[in-house]
Structure formats: C-alpha cells, structure tokens
Amino acid sequence: MAGLIEIVLGIMTAVGGFVDVSELTFAAQAGSRFGYSLLWVFALATVGIIVFGEMSGRVAAIAKQPVFCLMRQRLGVSLGLFTLIASIVVSLITCAAEIGGVAIVLKLMAGGAYLIWAALSVAALIVIVWVLPFEWIERLFGLLGLLMLAFAAATVALHPPWREVARGLVPQFPMHLPGGDRLAYGYFAVAITSAVLFPYETYFYSSGAIEDRWTPSKLPVNRLTTGVGFSLGSLLSMGILISAAVLFRPVHVDPREPATVALQVAVPFGRPGLLIALFGMLMAFSGAAVETCLAAAYSLAQFFGWPWGRYRKPAETPRFTLAWIAGFVIALALVLTNVPPLDLVEWSIVFSIVVLPLTYLPLLLIANDRKYMGRYVNGWVANGLGVAFYAIVVVAAVGAIPLYILTSGGQK
Amino acid sequence: MSKPSLTHLCLIVVAAGTVASAQDLDKAKLDQARSVIAEAALLETAAARGRVTQTYAQALRDTLREDLQKLARSPQFAATAHAALTALDRHDAAALAGLRDRLVARERSHGRAD
Numbered sequence: 001m002a003g004l005i006e007i008v009l010g011i012m013t014a015v016g017g018f019v020d021v022s023e024l025t026f027a028a029q030a031g032s033r034f035g036y037s038l039l040w041v042f043a044l045a046t047v048g049i050i051v052f053g054e055m056s057g058r059v060a061a062i063a064k065q066p067v068f069c070l071m072r073q074r075l076g077v078s079l080g081l082f083t084l085i086a087s088i089v090v091s092l093i094t095c096a097a098e099i100g101g102v103a104i105v106l107k108l109m110a111g112g113a114y115l116i117w118a119a120l121s122v123a124a125l126i127v128i129v130w131v132l133p134f135e136w137i138e139r140l141f142g143l144l145g146l147l148m149l150a151f152a153a154a155t156v157a158l159h160p161p162w163r164e165v166a167r168g169l170v171p172q173f174p175m176h177l178p179g180g181d182r183l184a185y186g187y188f189a190v191a192i193t194s195a196v197l198f199p200y201e202t203y204f205y206s207s208g209a210i211e212d213r214w215t216p217s218k219l220p221v222n223r224l225t226t227g228v229g230f231s232l233g234s235l236l237s238m239g240i241l242i243s244a245a246v247l248f249r250p251v252h253v254d255p256r257e258p259a260t261v262a263l264q265v266a267v268p269f270g271r272p273g274l275l276i277a278l279f280g281m282l283m284a285f286s287g288a289a290v291e292t293c294l295a296a297a298y299s300l301a302q303f304f305g306w307p308w309g310r311y312r313k314p315a316e317t318p319r320f321t322l323a324w325i326a327g328f329v330i331a332l333a334l335v336l337t338n339v340p341p342l343d344l345v346e347w348s349i350v351f352s353i354v355v356l357p358l359t360y361l362p363l364l365l366i367a368n369d370r371k372y373m374g375r376y377v378n379g380w381v382a383n384g385l386g387v388a389f390y391a392i393v394v395v396a397a398v399g400a401i402p403l404y405i406l407t408s409g410g411q412k
Numbered sequence: 413m414s415k416p417s418l419t420h421l422c423l424i425v426v427a428a429g430t431v432a433s434a435q436d437l438d439k440a441k442l443d444q445a446r447s448v449i450a451e452a453a454l455l456e457t458a459a460a461r462g463r464v465t466q467t468y469a470q471a472l473r474d475t476l477r478e479d480l481q482k483l484a485r486s487p488q489f490a491a492t493a494h495a496a497l498t499a500l501d502r503h504d505a506a507a508l509a510g511l512r513d514r515l516v517a518r519e520r521s522h523g524r525a526d
Binding site: 107108109110111180248251252253254255256257259260262263266267270271274275278408411 | 439440443444446447450451453454455458462463464465467468470471472475509512516
C-alpha cells in the first residue's frame with residue numbers, strides 16, 4: 001500500500017510540476033499562431049524527456065551519480081567547466097523567468113506592483129526551501145500545481161475539433177506557409193523541444209533521486225514517474241496549445257503573457273475557474289523557480305565535489321546553501337532590471353537547447369557502461385531511443401540561435 | 413553607363429538590407445499592434461460577461477495600456493493606439509474588435525497567412 005501511495009504521489013508530483021512559464025507561453029503562442037500543427041513536436045519531445053529522465057533516475061539509483069559528477073568524469077574538466085557555466089547561466093535565466101511569472105500571477109490575483117511581488121516571492125521561496133525537507137518541497141509545489149489541470153478541463157469545455165487535433169499529432173512541416181512563417185514554425189518547433197527537455201529537469205530529477213536515497217528497488221517508481229507522470233504532464237501542455245487554437249487564433253490574439261493564457265480557463269469556467277488556474281500557475285511557476293535554482297546549486301556543488309543536498313542541514317553544506325540562496329538573489333536582480341518576462345523566457349529556451357547536447361551525452365555514455373550500471377545498463381530500446389533523441393537535440397541546438405535571430409524570437 | 417564599382421554594390425546591398433529590415437520591423441509592429449488590441453477586445457468581452465475578477469481585469473488593462481502607449485510612440489500606429497486606449501478606458505469591446513479587424517485587414521494586405 002505504501003509503495004502504491006509513493007508511486008501515485010510521484011506521478012502526481014511529476015504532472016503538477018511539468019508545466020512551467022516557458023511551456024505555458026510557448027504552447028499558447030504555438031496554438032494561436034499555427035493551430036494544432038505543432039502538437040506532434042510536443043508528443044515527440046515528451047518521449048525524449050521520458051527516455052532521458054528515466055535514464056538519469058536509473059543512473060542515480062544504480063551508479064549513485066548525479067548528472068554533473070558524470071559530466072566532469074566524461075567530458076573532462078575544461079568542457080565540463082564550460083557546460084557548468086552555461087548550465088548555471090541558463091538555470092538562473094530560467095529561474096528569473098519563473099519568478100517573473102510568479103510576480104505576474106500575484107499581481108493578477110491581488111493587484112499591487114510587479115517588482116514588489118517579485119521580491120516578496122523570492123523571500124518566501126528562500127524560507128520555504130530553507131525550512132522544508134526536500135520531499136515536501138517537491139510535493140508542495142507538485143501537488144498544488146495539479147490545479148493546472150483546470151487548463152485540461154477548459155480544453156474539453158471549449159469543444160475543439162478532435163479530428164483536426166488528431167491530425168496535429170502527425171509529424172508535418174507547413175510548406176504552404178510563406179518563407180518567414182516557415183522559419184517561425186521551425187523556431188517554435190525548436191522552442192517547444194527545448195521547453196519540454198529543459199536541462200534543469202534532468203539535473204533536478206537525478207539529484208532528487210540521490211536526495212531521496214534511491215536504490216535499485218526504486219526503479220519501477222522511476223519508470224512510472226517518468227513514463228506516466230511526464231506523459232500526463234505533456235497532455236496538459238498540449239491542452240494549453242489546443243485551447244489557444246480554439247480561443248485565441250480566431251480572434252487574432254498572440255498570447256505573449258501568462259495573464260492572457262489564463263483567459264483560456266476564465267472563458268469557459270468564469271471567475272472560480274480563473275482563480276483556480278491562477279493559483280495552479282502560481283504553484284507551478286514557484287516550483288519551477290525552486291527547481292531551477294536548486295539545479296544550479298546542485299550542478300556547482302557536484303562539479304566541485306562540495307557536500308550538497310537538502311537532506312543535510314544547511315550548516316553541513318555551507319557552500320551549497322550559499323549557492324542556492326545566491327541563485328535566487330541573482331535571478332531576482334535580473335527581474336528587477338525590468339527585463340520583460342517573455343524576453344527572459346525566450347533567452348532561457350534558446351540557450352537551454354544549446355546546452356542540452358552536453359548534458360545528455362555523458363548520461364547516455366554512463367547508462368551504456370556496464371562497469372557502472374551492471375545489469376541495469378541500457379537495453380536496446382533505451383539505447384536506440386537515446387541515440388535518436390540525442391541526434392534530434394543536436395540538430396535543434398545547431399538551429400536554435402540562427403532561428404531565434406532570423407525570426408526575432410518567432411515574431412516575424 | 414559606367415560599370416558599378418564595389419562601393420556602389422555595397423551601398424545597394426546595405427540599402428536593400430535596410431529596406432528589408434524596416435519592412436520586417438513594420439510587420440513585427442503591425443503584428444504586435446493587432447495582438448495587443450485583440451487581447452484588449454477579448455479581455456473587455458470576458459469582463460463584460462463577468463468571466464474575470466476586477467483585480468485581474470485591472471492588472472491586464474494596465475499591461476495592455478503600457479503596450480499601447482509604447483505603440484503610440486510610433487508615428488505609423490499612433491492614431492490606432494490612441495483610439496485603442498480610448499476604447500480600453502471605456503471598456504468598449506466592440507470598438508476594440510473593430511480596430512483589431514482593421515489591423516488584420518492591413519496584415520492580410522501585407523501577405524499574412526492564416
């Protein structure tokens with residue numbers, strides 16, 4: 001019974017923590033701009049995060065190695081250091097984007113000034129991470145983030161044309177669009193891939209497995225959490241895209257802010273629905289802010305071999321503790337410069353995909369190494385999928401920055 | 413007629429690039445204006461039907477007002493942006509929808525594909 005509860009909680013936490021500010025805004029913009037035709041990218045990228053998420057959890061449980069320890073071993077110090085710096089920069093920009101999202105939602109719920117809400121929310125998040133044990137941090141935001149399911153309910157209530165939706169799941173490239181729009185389609189495809197496969201997710205997931213002291217007995221939980229939890233989370237993101245295609249596309253709205261996306265729930269369910277959606281967004285973005293900030297601190301501590309982990313008291317891990325607090329402060333400083341939150345989201349998306357190949361390569365190598373993994377080494381399915389998705393990620397990484405520049409972040 | 417020198421060719425390329433980027437800029441601004449005004453129309457429709465809270469509507473109006481004020485600084489969009497600001501202050505969804513439709517028509521004449 002306890003095992004079943006653990007599995008259900010793990011899946012629910014994965015669902016509630018799946019959507020963050022980047023996925024929300026990019027899914028809504030993709031639906032508004034290109035209808036259902038980018039759904040297949042979500043489906044494909046979800047298989048990718050399931051494959052690499054499962055691999056990172058398995059490596060953590062068997063080899064007892066989180067991603068950044070592997071990176072230093074496999075990539076060497078120079079390339080490892082480059083990846084470390086790039087990952088930290090990306091995690092902090094992403095954290096700033098999430099904090100911006102939290103502040104926007106608080107302003108929508110209670111009024112007041114955006115920057116004051118940003119500062120207050122960072123103070124609250126620091127207290128929460130300091131006080132709560134790791135398991136509760138995960139569950140608090142993951143379970144309350146399930147209120148985002150209001151978006152899934154809204155999708156059903158908006159009665160989308162399901163046959164057209166199903167057609168969107170078939171891989172396609174809209175050759176009928178003018179050149180500029182085709183480039184923008186490519187940019188959105190790369191951005192969605194990046195938003196689903198964010199590198200911080202594997203850093204956080206594998207470090208979390210070590211925080212929770214996973215052993216081989218946890219491998220079924222790992223498989224179900226990644227397989228079922230990430231799939232359901234992705235369905236939620238797809239629901240946001242579908243609702244945007246139904247609600248925003250006919251009236252020519254390109255939803256560039258979480259505030260606008262919340263209308264997807266307000267239109268069918270009115271004020272109660274709106275408040276539930278806003279609270280769900282608050283929890284989902286807060287959870288992602290905590291994950292990105294901790295991911296940056298985990299990376300730093302693991303790379304330099306410092307004691308780390310929220311299962312230890314802060315006094316036992318002074319450099320790690322200082323790192324995550326500094327992470328929050330730096331992310332807040334970025335928000336306080338008044339950079340538009342959507343710019344932060346776009347930068348985090350573009351630079352994340354550039355870092356991804358360096359994140360996934362050592363993981364793929366270790367998961368294939370019988371010396372570390374013993375009988376839990378990658379099977380042919382995991383290996384085939386791992387190599388295929390690695391190739392996709394490399395192509396997306398190469399195309400990301402040129403597409404961002406050519407389309408001005410998808411705006412052309 | 414003399415052969416064009418390298419300097420002439422460079423000037424032509426730079427001028428063409430400038431014209432292209434100016435057109436891109438206009439298209440991006442037009443897209444932005446259409447979306448902001450469409451958003452305002454959707455918000456006012458939802459607010460009129462009691463679908464959103466007052467705090468939410470006010471916060472989103474503030475954001476949209478800022479966006480429209482930025483647009484009003486551009487000579488090409490000043491008149492439309494001012495008209496949209498007036499309609500937003502009056503919570504006039506129909507007027508905002510009318511302005512949106514005019515911008516959509518302008519976008520279509522610039523080759524926008526739906």
